[in-house]
Amino acid sequence: MKMSSKIHLFVATICLFVSLPLLLAAQPKPAATKVRTEMLVSTDWLAKHQTDKNVVVLHVTRDRKTYDEGHIPGARFLALGELLTTRDGIANELPTVAQLQAVFEKLGIGDEGRVILYGDNSGLAAARAFVTLDYLGHGQRAALLDGGLEKWKAEKREVQTTPVAPTTAKFTPRLHPEVVVKLDAVRDLSWVAANVASANVSLLDARPAEQYAGTPNQRSGHLPGSGNVYWMDTLANKDTPTLKPIAELRKLYETAGVKPGQQVVTYCNTGMQASHAYFTLKYLGYDVSLYDASFSEWSKTEGAPIVTGKERK
Numbered sequence: 613m614k615m616s617s618k619i620h621l622f623v624a625t626i627c628l629f630v631s632l633p634l635l636l637a638a639q640p641k642p643a644a645t646k647v648r649t650e651m652l653v654s655t656d657w658l659a660k661h662q663t664d665k666n667v668v669v670l671h672v673t674r675d676r677k678t679y680d681e682g683h684i685p686g687a688r689f690l691a692l693g694e695l696l697t698t699r700d701g702i703a704n705e706l707p708t709v710a711q712l713q714a715v716f717e718k719l720g721i722g723d724e725g726r727v728i729l730y731g732d733n734s735g736l737a738a739a740r741a742f743v744t745l746d747y748l749g750h751g752q753r754a755a756l757l758d759g760g761l762e763k764w765k766a767e768k769r770e771v772q773t774t775p776v777a778p779t780t781a782k783f784t785p786r787l788h789p790e791v792v793v794k795l796d797a798v799r800d801l802s803w804v805a806a807n808v809a810s811a812n813v814s815l816l817d818a819r820p821a822e823q824y825a826g827t828p829n830q831r832s833g834h835l836p837g838s839g840n841v842y843w844m845d846t847l848a849n850k851d852t853p854t855l856k857p858i859a860e861l862r863k864l865y866e867t868a869g870v871k872p873g874q875q876v877v878t879y880c881n882t883g884m885q886a887s888h889a890y891f892t893l894k895y896l897g898y899d900v901s902l903y904d905a906s907f908s909e910w911s912k913t914e915g916a917p918i919v920t921g922k923e924r925k
Contacts, residue, residue: 647858651742651895653728653755655764661726662686668721671761672731672741682771684730684764688719688778692737695744701912702905704882706792709785712748720778723750730757730764734844734853739888743902746894749786756891759854766852793877793901795909798835799916801877805837806925814870818843818880818889819907826920831911833920835879839868840924843880843888861896869924870898879903879910 661667662685669687671679672695679689694715699705706712721727727745731737738756745754757764765771793801804811815838817824824840826833834840841864847853855861870876876898878886883904893900910916919925 647897648895650752651755651891652758652855654758655767655769658684658728658757658764659769666725667728668719668725669728669730669757670719670721670738670741672729672737674732674737678732680773680775682765682773684761685770685772686776687730688776690715690719690731690741692731692740695740700909702882702908704884705904706744706747709748709787712744713783713785716745716748716783717780718778720781721750721783722781723784725753727754728757729754730760734762734847734850735760736843736884736888739891740884742891743791743887747788747791749788750783751788751791751894759852763852763854791901792904794903795905795913795916798877798879798903798910801875802835802837802917807837811837812874814839814874814876816841816865816868816870816876816878816886816889816893817907818878818885821922823881825922826918831918833918835907835910836917836919836925838879838924839865839870841865841868841889843885843892846888846892855892855895858896861892865893865896874898876900877903879906882906882908 662669669684670690671683671687672690672692673679674692676689676691695707695712696704697707729738729741731741735756738760742751742754742756745751801813802815805813805815815835817834817838817840820842821840823832824834844850845864846856846861848856876893878889878893878900880886883902883906886902886906890900890902911918
């Protein structure tokens with residue numbers, strides 16, 4: 613083979629490897645799968661099953677006081693801080709797998725049975741616990757209590773102040789690293805979402821609209837190619853934070869540019885609000901991942917582009 617032919621072959625091969633991810637991103641996928649109804653349980657369901665041997669209820673909160681003042685009977689206390697760490701100056705990152713394993717073993721969460729989550733801040737803490745269990749390979753047996761303790765109390769259901777002392781159990785991590793995406797991958801996905809019209813990826817900013825829009829001449833705004841749905845806009849109301857009906861949720865996300873069948877990456881400031889968006893999108897049937905370091909990392913990264921304004925671009 614002549615030298616020029618070898619060079620042409622080499623260049624063509626390089627071009628193929630460079631363009632292949634973009635070509636794959638542009639390929640059509642099937643429509644979004646069915647709603648994962650098992651991810652959400654009602655207060656009626658929990659009232660009937662809270663004493664089942666294969667059901668564990670976790671009260672997730674930053675402040676132990678809220679648990680001690682009244683929790684669902686049988687609920688075990690999970691400190692939100694045990695699911696979070698600061699890494700490289702970025703708050704609210706996932707701790708090591710070994711640390712998380714120890715947390716759930718101490719709570720008596722074994723490898724079988726259902727785990728029902730509720731907690732502070734209109735379900736935000738519970739959603740973070742769900743993401744953590746999903747990352748550890750146990751998301752398929754976890755669910756959020758729709759409406760949380762707020763709805764439970766509004767219905768005049770029983771609460772207790774006596775703490776629950778669980779017996780430890782063996783918890784086996786079955787890691788799903790794809791639940792969390794890192795900076796380099798987000799760079800590529802953001803470029804594709806912003807520049808490929810038929811891209812099979814979408815970024816979703818879960819922060820309030822004013823943070824998404826940002827201010828010109830400052831490191832604020834959003835990642836290129838991302839749409840915006842403030843996580844609290846997916847709730848019926850703050851006082852009784854049940855999720856909105858499925859049709860309304862789908863419309864919210866589709867208006868923000870999330871199309872059926874797309875891979876979706878959620879982000880916010882430090883991954884907390886994005887955890888609730890992660891839960892809601894997964895509940896709706898999307899293939900979703902979380903950019904945990906979120907805008908805190910992106911805004912500090914040299915060369916990471918930021919878009920301002922209310923429009924997705």
